[in-house]
Amino acid sequence: MKDIKAIIESLVFVSDSPLTIDKIREILGEVEREEIREAIYDLMKEYEGRKSGFCLVEVAGGFQFRTRDDLGDWIQKLKGVKPMAFSPAAMETLAVVAYRQPVVKAEIDRIRGVDVSGSLKGLLEKKLARMVGRKDVPGRPMLYGTTKKFLEVFNLKDLSELPTLRELKELEK
């Protein structure tokens, strides 16, 4: 089989977990285990020789690309600036705050049907929501609303640009 090295290289590259020789054989069909093993060892040597940013290692019964040990600090730096993702809970709480503002926590709890303390706190820390006042009812509970940062993150000029539910429904026909 021509190109066997490149094929194996691409398979190991896309695999989530260490790729075993058996698995590779299953995919390639009639190729001897020895031929596969040889191709892999060839590749391992190539990567070593190139002083590349990552190398091919034998691990947990299979083969995997891993970044070089001595570059760990740089990778850590990259992972540290990984963008924040929203959990579904945070997104739902934020949606209620955005569409119902100014709104008290009890109302968000009621609409979402759960205690939103945790996700609300997260939104306040991320400066997507904030306290905007107190409602003039007994106990004077805190009112919440969105921030300028919220508009920036969602790419909105102002709150009136928020899509309405009717607009969403129109897409569902």
Next chain:
Amino acid sequence: MKDIKAIIESLVFVSDSPLTIDKIREILGEVEREEIREAIYDLMKEYEGRKSGFCLVEVAGGFQFRTRDDLGDWIQKLKGVKPMAFSPAAMETLAVVAYRQPVVKAEIDRIRGVDVSGSLKGLLEKKLARMVGRKDVPGRPMLYGTTKKFLEVFNLKDLSELPTLRELKELEK
């Protein structure tokens, strides 16, 4: 900085999404953009020359390792899933959004001659299209455009890389 090529190689390798030069600079600190760009183009050439199983490509404003075009079938075999396919309806709607953005739904309806609600919603859910604002006309209808993920999936550096639309021939009387 010694080893800058290997460091960049490892950073691109571990990044989930295409890594931008700005991001690399943020991590490396005081390195000129030009130096980074040069190192990346060097790497790109190396991979090309090696006929490796994957290569370094410029996409969606950044850089990413991707498997070679002609090895897709083997990888499908490993992944065991059917390749993702777009329906012609989804593809036509996406084409109009991409070339006419920012565009209102009524205009997409008009061009395609059908109600595009369903396919538009599918594109929003797949994060290939997004709401980008409202048009400043009565009713303030929603405007749609493409996303970064669109560039990523369709292997485009940026929107200007979209092949130009075949010019509409002027109608002869």
Next chain:
Amino acid sequence: MGYEVKLDIFEGPLDLLLYLIKKNEINIYDIPIAFITEQYLGHLEIMKSLNLDLAGEYLLLASTLIHIKSKMLLPVQESEEEDEIDPREELVRQLLEYQTFKETALNLDKRSLLERDVFKGGYSPDEELDQGEKPFVEVSVFELVEAFRKIVSTVEEELLEINAEKMSLADRINEIMERLAEEKDITFTDLLGRGTNRRVVIYTFLAILEMMKLRMIRAYQADSFGVIRIFLAVET
């Protein structure tokens, strides 16, 4: 008849019309409208007899075709020959535009698509949590409104609409809060600003009233005609 099986693959009336034009090798710039109308209606009949769901758009185009046909039957008035507009012109323009996008869609589909033709690495290092200011992943308002729709799907309809006026008020309140966070106190006139339009003045005034009612801010005046100063009331 080879074409029955093809009926459900048309992407719409324009697609069907383009197919008929190509199949009959017709010059798109000079469509024999009577002939093509007959062909088009014939296809609609087949679709109906197969109980295919015939979208309204197909019928709309049918009536457009019939309309053009009747117009073409009218005798051309010699006196107006200068500016005589071909009744087919608009339709042809639309067909050409659609054809362009149909081709473009096919070309897009020919690209090396991620997760179909090419793949990115499967490397997934352990998730590490890190503190500090981080940018957000690209997130669209679609996801926000979709999240809202999911949770309120059980709530009554009237609760679902957003009210533009209420939102404008919330916007103004947010702006004032933003300024107060930076400047500690602002005078009433500062807030109203100079040369702003009536709408802004009204919403600013309403916002201040609302904020005072909600005890978000406090207003002080040194003497009865003095400057009104506004302070944040909430301990943030």
